[in-house]
Amino acid sequence: MSEQSLSLPSARPWLQQLRPGDLLPIAVLAALILFFALRAESFLSPANLLIMSGQAGILLLVALGATLVILMGSIDLSVGSIILLTAAILSRAVNYGISDPALIILVVILVGALAGLVNGLIFTFGKVPSFIATLGTLSFFAGLGLTVIGGRSIYFDAPGVLSLSIGQWIPGVQNSAVIGLIALALVALVTNRTRFGLYIYAIGGNERVVRLSGIGLRRVKILAFVASGVTAALAGLLIASQLGSSGPSLGSTALLDSLAAIVVGGTALSGGVGGVGRTFLGVLIITVLVNGLNQMGVQDFAQTMIKGAVIVLAAIFTMASQRGLTIK
Amino acid sequence: MAPATPLLKLTGIAKSYDGHQVLSDVSLSLKRGEIIGLLGENGAGKSTLLNILSGVVPKDGGEIRRNGTVIAPRSYREANTRGIFRVFQDPALIGNLTVAQNLWFGWESLFRNAAGLLDQRAMQEAARGVLASGNLASVPVTKRVGALPPGLRQSLDIARAVALADRLQIQDPVILFDEPTTALDQSHEENFLHLLDRLRGRAGVVFVSHRLGEVLRSCDRVLVLKDGHLVTDQPVAGLTEPDLHRLMVGRERGANYYLGDLQRGGQDKGGAAAPPRLELRDLRLASGVGPLGFTIRPGEVVGIAGTDGSGKRRVAQVLGGDIEPDQGETLVNGQSIGKGSVAAVGAGIAFVPGDRQAEGLITSASLVANFQLPSLRDLFATRLGFWRETPARKAAEQRFRALEVKAPDGIDSPVLALSGGNQQKVLLAKWLERAPQVLVLENPTQGVDSGAREAIYRTIRQAATDGIAVLIVSDDLPELIGLSDRILVMVEGRITREIATPPEAKPEEAEIVADMIPAGTPAGAPEDAANVAADQIAILPSTSAFTPAHPIPSDDPQAPLSDLARISGNIHV
Numbered sequence: 062m063s064e065q066s067l068s069l070p071s072a073r074p075w076l077q078q079l080r081p082g083d084l085l086p087i088a089v090l091a092a093l094i095l096f097f098a099l100r101a102e103s104f105l106s107p108a109n110l111l112i113m114s115g116q117a118g119i120l121l122l123v124a125l126g127a128t129l130v131i132l133m134g135s136i137d138l139s140v141g142s143i144i145l146l147t148a149a150i151l152s153r154a155v156n157y158g159i160s161d162p163a164l165i166i167l168v169v170i171l172v173g174a175l176a177g178l179v180n181g182l183i184f185t186f187g188k189v190p191s192f193i194a195t196l197g198t199l200s201f202f203a204g205l206g207l208t209v210i211g212g213r214s215i216y217f218d219a220p221g222v223l224s225l226s227i228g229q230w231i232p233g234v235q236n237s238a239v240i241g242l243i244a245l246a247l248v249a250l251v252t253n254r255t256r257f258g259l260y261i262y263a264i265g266g267n268e269r270v271v272r273l274s275g276i277g278l279r280r281v282k283i284l285a286f287v288a289s290g291v292t293a294a295l296a297g298l299l300i301a302s303q304l305g306s307s308g309p310s311l312g313s314t315a316l317l318d319s320l321a322a323i324v325v326g327g328t329a330l331s332g333g334v335g336g337v338g339r340t341f342l343g344v345l346i347i348t349v350l351v352n353g354l355n356q357m358g359v360q361d362f363a364q365t366m367i368k369g370a371v372i373v374l375a376a377i378f379t380m381a382s383q384r385g386l387t388i389k
Numbered sequence: 390m391a392p393a394t395p396l397l398k399l400t401g402i403a404k405s406y407d408g409h410q411v412l413s414d415v416s417l418s419l420k421r422g423e424i425i426g427l428l429g430e431n432g433a434g435k436s437t438l439l440n441i442l443s444g445v446v447p448k449d450g451g452e453i454r455r456n457g458t459v460i461a462p463r464s465y466r467e468a469n470t471r472g473i474f475r476v477f478q479d480p481a482l483i484g485n486l487t488v489a490q491n492l493w494f495g496w497e498s499l500f501r502n503a504a505g506l507l508d509q510r511a512m513q514e515a516a517r518g519v520l521a522s523g524n525l526a527s528v529p530v531t532k533r534v535g536a537l538p539p540g541l542r543q544s545l546d547i548a549r550a551v552a553l554a555d556r557l558q559i560q561d562p563v564i565l566f567d568e569p570t571t572a573l574d575q576s577h578e579e580n581f582l583h584l585l586d587r588l589r590g591r592a593g594v595v596f597v598s599h600r601l602g603e604v605l606r607s608c609d610r611v612l613v614l615k616d617g618h619l620v621t622d623q624p625v626a627g628l629t630e631p632d633l634h635r636l637m638v639g640r641e642r643g644a645n646y647y648l649g650d651l652q653r654g655g656q657d658k659g660g661a662a663a664p665p666r667l668e669l670r671d672l673r674l675a676s677g678v679g680p681l682g683f684t685i686r687p688g689e690v691v692g693i694a695g696t697d698g699s700g701k702r703r704v705a706q707v708l709g710g711d712i713e714p715d716q717g718e719t720l721v722n723g724q725s726i727g728k729g730s731v732a733a734v735g736a737g738i739a740f741v742p743g744d745r746q747a748e749g750l751i752t753s754a755s756l757v758a759n760f761q762l763p764s765l766r767d768l769f770a771t772r773l774g775f776w777r778e779t780p781a782r783k784a785a786e787q788r789f790r791a792l793e794v795k796a797p798d799g800i801d802s803p804v805l806a807l808s809g810g811n812q813q814k815v816l817l818a819k820w821l822e823r824a825p826q827v828l829v830l831e832n833p834t835q836g837v838d839s840g841a842r843e844a845i846y847r848t849i850r851q852a853a854t855d856g857i858a859v860l861i862v863s864d865d866l867p868e869l870i871g872l873s874d875r876i877l878v879m880v881e882g883r884i885t886r887e888i889a890t891p892p893e894a895k896p897e898e899a900e901i902v903a904d905m906i907p908a909g910t911p912a913g914a915p916e917d918a919a920n921v922a923a924d925q926i927a928i929l930p931s932t933s934a935f936t937p938a939h940p941i942p943s944d945d946p947q948a949p950l951s952d953l954a955r956i957s958g959n960i961h962v
Contacts, residue, residue, distance in 0.1 A: 254778075256770040263762055266751035273711055273748055274763040274819075275734020333753060 085378055086326055086342040093346060097353030104356045107233070114234050115226065117348040118241030119299050121341065124319040125241075125248045126177075126292030128340045129285045131323055132252070134265040134332025135184065135191035137286060140293040140319060142202035143176045144312030147297030149209040152307040155217040162221040169298045170291055176202055177290020181283030191286075199316075207309055214308035226302040237299045244292060248337050261285060265332025321368065322347045325375040346371075394457040396421050396593040397442075397473075397563050402451035404437055404617075409808060411437045412617045415451070419593040421561055424585060426604035426625070427597045428637050429614035435597050436478065438614070439565050442595075443475040444468035455563070466495055472559040474550040478567040482542055482549075484535025489516035491534050492549050499556060519552040524580050543569060544577045547584065554592070563593045582607060601630045613637055646843075647871025649892035651850040654874040655689030655858075664723030666858035667738075667827045669708065672717035678703045678882040679717065685827070685858040690849065692861045692873035692890075696905050700882040702743070705831045705862045709733055709740025711748075721826050734763055737826030741816055741833060743862075749816040750804045757785040757800040760819045768822070788818040792844060810841025817848055827858045834868060846872065866898050878904045 097104040123140050130137045147169050154168055176198070183194040226237045252258035260281045263271045272278055296315065301307045326343025328335025350371060354364045395418040402415040412434045419425060429435045440446040442453065444462030453460050455471050462468035465475070482491045489512045493500065500515070502508040516530040525544060534542060547569055554562035569581060585607050588594055598604050604611060605625055613621035613636045621636050665684035673679035678700035685691050695701040706712045708719060710730030718725050719733070726736035733740065742748035750759050761769045761781040769781040785800045792814040796802035804812055813833065820828065833849070834842045849872060853859050863869045869876060870890055878886040878901060886904045888896055 254776050256765045256774045256776060259758070259761075259765060259776060263751055263754065263758070266754050267747070269748055270751050270759075271762065273709060273730055273740060273742060275710070275730045275766065276762070277731050333751075 086339065086346060086375075089325075089375070090342060090346050090349065093349045093353060097349065097356065101353060101356035104353055109352065109356065111233065111235055113348055113352050114238035115299075115303070116237075116352065117344055118235060118237035118239070119226075119296050119303075120315075120318055120322060120348060121241035121344045122244055122292045122296040122299070123315050124322045124340045124344050125244055125337055126289030127319045128323055128328060128335070128337050129248065129252070129261055130191070130289045131328055131330060132261045132265045132332055132335060133282065133285055134268070134330075135282070135285075136195065136330070137177075137180060137289045137293075138192065138195040138316060139176065139180060139199040139202055140289065140296075141312040141315040142199050142206065143173060143290055143293040144297035144300060144315050145307075145309075146176065146202045146206035146209070147172050147294040148301035148307035148311045149206040149215070151222075151298060151301055152215045152217045153209055155219045155222060156215065160219040160221060162219075162225060165219075165222055166225075166298065169294045173291040173294025173297075174287050175290070176294070177287035178283065180290065181286035184286065185279040185282050206311075210307055210309070212309055214306050216306040218305065222298075222302050223305055224302075226299040237303070240295070240299065244295070245337060245341055248288075248292075252337055257281060257284065262333055265329075265334070267333075318347055318351075321372045324372060327375075393420065395419055395454075396423075396456060396561055398454040398457075399442075400452045400454075402438065402441060402453070403449045404434075404441060404446070405449060410617055412441075412448075412614075415614070415617075415619045417612055417619065417622065419563065419595065421593055422589055422591070423610065424589060424594040424596055424608045426608035426611040427595055427614065428601075428604065428611055428633060430637055433614040433637075434617040435614055436567060439475060439567050439595070439597065442468065442563075442565060443473055456561070469496075469553060469557065472554065472557075472561065473563045473565065474554050475565040476543075476547050476550045476567060476569045482534045482546055485533060487531050487533055488520075488528060488537075488545060489513040489530040491545065492516045492519060492530075492552060493556075496553065496556070515552075515556070519548055519555075523548040523551075523584065540577045544580060547581060551584065551588070561591055561593070563595070564588060565595045565597075567597045569596075569598075601633045604633065605630065611636075646846075647868070648846055648850045649871065649895075651854065652690070652874060652892040653688055653853065654891060655686035655853075664720070666722060666856075667708075667860070668720040668723075669704070670718050670720065672704070672707060672714050674700070674703055674707070674712070674882075675715050676700070676703065676882075679714075681879075681882070681884045682717070683877060683884065685860060687856040687858055688853045690853050690859040690861065690872055690874050692863065692869040692876040693879055694863075694866060694869055694876050694901055694905055695879035697864075698881070699879040699905070701862045701879045702831060703882075704879070705740065705742075705829050705860070708738055708827070708829045708860065709742065710738070711740070711742070734766070734823070737823070738829060739763075739820035739823060739825035739827065740829045741820060741831060743831035743835060745809075745812055745816050750812060750819075752805045752812075753803055755801045755803055756789065756794070756796055756807075756815055757782055759804055759815060760785040760788065760800070760822065763819060764822055784822055785818070788822055789815070792818055792848065794818070808841075809836040810844075813837050813845060814841065814848075817845065821848070821852065825857060827860070828852050829860045829862070831862045832864055833861065834865065866901060870895050870898065870901065876901060880905060 103109050123144070127137055127140055150172055151165055151169055154165065159165060159168070180191075180195050180198055183189065183198070184191045187194060224236070225240075226235065228236045230236055230239055252261065260271065260276060263276075264278065264281065268278065293315070297312060300311060304311075322343035323335075323340050324330065324343070325346050326335065326339035326341070328339050328343075347368075350368065351364065354367060359367070397419040399418070400416045402412055403410070404412040415434075415438060417425070427435050427438070437446065441448045442462075444464045444467050447463065448461070455473070460471050462471055462473065468475075483494065486494065489509075493512050493516070497507055497512070500508045500512045502511070513530045517526075520526055520528050520530065523544070525541075525548060528537070528541065528545070534545065537545070547566070550564055551562075554564070582603070585594065585596075596604065596608055605628065608625050610624050611621065611628065611633065612619060613633075615637070666687040666689075667685040668682070669684075670682045671680050672682060681704070683691070693701045693704060703712065707714050707717075710728065710733035713728045719736075719738075720726070721736045721738065724736070726732045726738075730740075746752050751762075764781075765776070768784070769777045771777060782800065789796070789800060794811050794814045795807070796811065797806050804815060807815065817833075828849075830849070834845055837845065849859060849861075861869060861872060873890050876888045876890055877884045878888065888901060888904075890896060
């Protein structure tokens with residue numbers, strides 16, 4: 062959790078680095094859990110917790126890669142389309158007779174990496190803003206995915222693939238959650254302890270300074286987009302495996318939900334500030350919110366409104382706390 | 390006789406940036422029909438004073454009275470309504486708008502037709518009138534300003550200030566001229582002096598200029614600012630240029646300010662046969678730089694002098710890999726290096742850019758994060774790319790202690806929390822840690838207080854003693870002369886002269902200045918010529934010395950043009 066700046070003083074325990082503004086997501090999460098626990102009986106039931114863990118794991122995957130891109134001050138709008146594209150390809154692949162989970166995972170990672178590579182290449186060599194580059198691929202990947210499945214839902218049956226998401230390697234926890242947590246650990250390691258991670262933060266801070274420090278920007282940027290593509294593709298695998306099918310609307314909420322999680326957690330869209338620890342909290346908040354509202358029986362439309370309001374409020378508060386951070 | 394109420398009266402004006410006192414207790418008064426010259430070295434606070442008067446920055450303390458009424462303009466527009474107008478140092482015009490649109494920028498509401506829409510024709514008509522009265526009738530009002538030569542732009546900017554006063558029907562305007570003649574050639578300059586005479590009857594004028602001759606000729610009184618204090622306020626009568634110079638510079642510097650005793654003039658490692666530490670060969674840029682080339686030996690300090698448009702900054706940028714030349718190569722220790730900053734840093738070139746807040750440091754990041762950035766490629770990361778945090782922190786601590794960097798939370802402080810001088814030390818430390826072969830410095834002491842200056846000079850001398858080839862590109866001529874072993878003078882993209890500056894025989898400033906003026910520039914007496922160029926040299930430091938956010942890069946012709954939008958209070962950009 063390297064929060065306010067690029068430095069992660071190992072000499073000090075991480076708790077001491079927390080500032081009042083950083084506690085906000087934790088307080089919001091606690092309040093939400095308390096609220097739903099009191100208002101919806103089924104909220105804390107083991108069955109619902111199991112479902113929530115799976116939902117959170119999938120959202121976490123998408124948001125992790127997206128966080129890397131956002132920390133650079135860029136954005137990847139195509140994550141939802143990559144989910145659709147991956148699910149489409151993998152359901153076709155399974156129906157062609159490829160049912161070995163390992164092989165499927167390999168295919169999924171390749172699809173995600175390739176999609177991310179396309180994003181990164183357009184962004185860096187095309188010299189267009191990432192918003193434009195991925196707005197284009199958002200449409201392109203979605204169209205490609207829909208073409209692969211012919212615009213219909215495609216069902217597949219491969220027990221090995223299905224258990225990837227809803228199986229329980231650890232009893233009581235969906236595999237999706239385990240995969241999400243493993244990815245969290247990996248991405249946290251990368252952002253906090255590697256050269257690549259430090260470059261990502263630095264690019265978000267001031268790209269020109271990074272370039273003049275003799276750092277090859279293109280490679281870092283492309284790698285971040287590849288990572289975002291891969292985590293989105295893995296999320297696509299888990300969603301498809303949960304459903305045993307892929308359909309045209311797959312991944313349609315992924316972009317907004319992951320962005321919401323990132324912003325609510327307190328990572329600045331302008332880059333340089335935040336981190337995957339914050340994204341983890343944001344994912345929990347969004348998951349609890351969505352699930353809790355469902356458990357309370359709140360209508361879909363009202364839910365969307367509430368989600369929107371929460372995102373804007375969170376953004377207002379994080380902006381305010383960031384102002385306190387930079388100005389001395 | 391009861392004294393008339395002054396047009397403008399300042400009492401005890403104070404301003405500080407980040408704890409650095411830029412103006413303290415400045416008091417002055419300006420009578421109707423009076424022209425006062427405001428003088429001072431770069432960073433003395435002249436521009437800040439004008440900024441406060443014209444509503445660009447708020448004052449910290451003191452009082453401004455306009456015709457006896459207390460005012461505190463919060464925007465340039467508000468200052469206009471109070472009858473205060475300013476001609477900015479860099480023409481504050483927008484390149485992609487027409488002459489007429491620029492003249493009335495921010496005041497379009499004065500030209501509404503019956504339907505409440507903008508009456509472009511009336512605007513153009515009024516603009517024509519303004520130009521005619523300013524001897525600029527030949528300028529088409531529908532032409533885009535960006536297409537006009539700089540001198541004409543500056544004339545327009547001057548015409549604009551006066552025209553606005555007329556248009557707003559202000560009888561006794563106060564007009565602030567911030568080095569208005571910098572970009573003017575002879576005919577435009579005469580126009581300007583003529584305009585001053587016309588203003589004398591009804592306006593009050595504050596005139597900032599480095600051209601001392603002009604000041605003596607046009608002004609009634611001179612005021613001298615030194616380190617934010619008003620140290621002189623006296624009539625011009627009887628003063629000479631040397632008098633003004635003494636009043637401005639006044640401060641006696643220690644004889645060894647630039648540590649000339651440590652100047653060695655480079656080392657001959659391996660004799661004459663050894664390749665130079667740095668060689669720039671046949672550099673050409675499409676922007677009009679080159680062909681040029683030079684070499685620097687280990688331990689040698691070479692300076693590049695030149696006016697703003699000379700291309701000297703481009704040379705530094707090429708060496709740092711910031712811009713890629715159209716032709717030419719850089720050699721370090723006889724080895725040709727590739728293009729771009731990755732290659733430059735890899736070959737041991739350390740480039741300390743002039744704009745430390747935009748190009749040198751990530752201001753929101755910590756000291757140690759900035760320090761380690763260029764060295765994560767080798768020193769502070771394992772071969773697999775894992776961060777070696779402990780060595781990075783230890784090295785940072787050591788460097789910052791040696792340079793006496795003062796930071797509130799040690800190496801974890803954000804750069805933003807540091808003074809300009811300490812920031813510059815962090816920037817130097819970041820590059821010195823790489824034990825570079827070549828150190829390229831652009832305006833290394835710009836906006837830096839005198840204490841930090843001395844530390845930076847010591848550091849540069851030490852770097853040379855350690856065998857680093859040092860190139861300094863600076864607008865600060867005394868510093869350049871003091872530090873360098875030899876100076877290359879650049880005019881219009883080429884090196885036109887090389888001047889040896891050994892410690893025992895430092896040349897005079899004027900001698901170098903005379904070489905910096907492009908051929909064909911009208912110049913009267915040699916002294917006048919010296920002032921012209923000294924004026925041009927001064928542009929960068931005095932604009933940006935205390936501009937906290939984004940100092941304007943010196944060679945970028947587009948940058949200053951956006952100023953108008955920023956200072957016109959009704960528009961946010």
